[in-house]
Amino acid sequence: MNKAMASWKKEDSETIDQRNFTLPPTWxxxxxxxxxxxxxxxxxxxSGPERQLARKFISFSESADQMIVLSSFLLADREIEDALLAAANRGIRVYVMLASEARLENDDSEEPFDKHVIDQHKEMLARLSGHVLFRSxxxxxxKVLLIDPFDAGSSxxxxxxxxxxxxLERNPELAVELTSAEVEQVSNLLRWAMWETAEHEKLGPEEQFRPVKPLGMVDYPELANGIVATTEQEQSIHECAMSVIDSAMDKLLVSSFGWDLNHPVVQRLCERAQEGVKITILARKRAxxxxxxxxxxxxGATVIGYKWLHAKAIWADSDRxxxxxxxxxxxxxxxxxxxxVHLSDTRSEWLKYHLESWVAQAPKSLQIAPLLGSLIGKVEVWDQPQFKEVEISEEENINLGKHECESAEDLEYRPExxxxxxxxxxxxxxxxxxxxxxxxxxxxxxxxRKEKNKSRQSTPYALxxxxxxxxxxxxxxxxxxxxxxxxxxxxxxQADAIVVDSGAEG
Structure with a gap:
């Protein structure tokens, strides 16, 4: 650009302040x-990388003298499988209650399992069949493990x-060792469920799951000693959850994988938060x-989120x-x-420690309407119906490039x-x-300019x-x-524009 045009160039800028922009709900x-x-x-x-829970499970299995009863949605842990197989080879009767294969493949209420986990589960079925009785x-x-449930030394x-x-290693999960009285109650309940409500059974290694009918000989047990359940006959977990929530004086810690806005338990938690009870919710971040x-x-509750949390527990400062x-x-x-299991002994305090340790190192917190200026770095915005990961910075530089204005007096031109x-x-x-x-x-x-005289001569304009x-x-x-x-x-x-004649220095 020659010197004449250099004086006809203007660099400009403008800053748009977005710090007061209100974001949607954000983790x-x-x-x-x-x-x-x-x-x-x-x-x-x-749960955790040290696998102390898994080791406890294996230790219990190794201590069995007569019987092992296991209930789990699915089973895909090689060390636990080995322990069950070793017990069966020692002559221990091993009973395993599982969800049906169809539910594993098409389940909306439980976490979606990776294909390799389901494949490992199916390999386990083939490996343990003939040694273990499966009912589904x-x-x-x-999710329960019982050792010698009908003997005096049960656990x-x-x-x-x-x-x-x-x-057992990655997900935030919980487990509690049962007292002998609690084992007795759970044993009676699982015996009823296994023989009266199972739909399929697998015995030999070459057999597929085959349909079974209720035995018709095991009565539904009357639960006591803190054991609660959800069955066709009762919803005492629901009742116990409500009772624990209502017992809180100032503080509640609540952890769950699944949440239903319209369920009475969730509605009661909202009411207690509005009453001023300090409630901390631990949840998995799910749409x-x-x-x-x-x-x-x-x-008014504090809501913290984990990527893999799956634990379900409620603790109240009433020590329940x-x-x-x-x-x-x-x-x-x-x-x-x-x-x-309803806890009203020292186990309640030990549960509190686990939950508070998760709260102390929670990776995410749910904010309803945070200001953009209050955040920096990566966040997850609820862009309904999904989460959108956004990285927030202090400044974004945008070069709008070069523009030629319509007329030389318009150097203040602001592009769109x-x-x-x-x-x-x-x-x-x-x-x-x-x-x-x-x-x-x-x-x-x-x-x-044309002159208005008879000569009809033209003369230049002032410019x-x-x-x-x-x-x-x-x-x-x-x-x-x-x-x-x-x-x-x-x-x-009546010219259209003023332009620069750059043919000469200016």
Missing amino acids: TPASESRFAPVESINDVFS APHFHA GILLTANLTEAA ASMPALLALRRA AVITSANLQTQGLDKGFEVG FPAGPSIPTAHQRYYRWEVTAPQLKPKSKPEH PVFREPDGRRVVAIRTRDQLQEALSVKVQV
């Missing part, structure tokens, strides 16, 4: 605290976890749970608690086959800004652009006027100090 970073969790506190366990039904969701564990490697989690957050296999939704609290994303990603958007004045086009023809090849009439100038006069000539001759 934001909650805590940077990271520490090795304690997986075992006396009789209450959490689509409603079997309870057992109630879990929230399915017996897979991921559940299906968002209506309930948003309602809880709006009611419940650990259960049931999600906080109709399929779990009102339908299906679930088992839980492109529409930003529906969810802004920067506190401020910094736009910059460059504007240059239009130049006289080649092959433009000069125009002169040159040209007709450009496209028919546009323009006033040509060379220096900025000619601009004011050019404006007058432009009006006088």
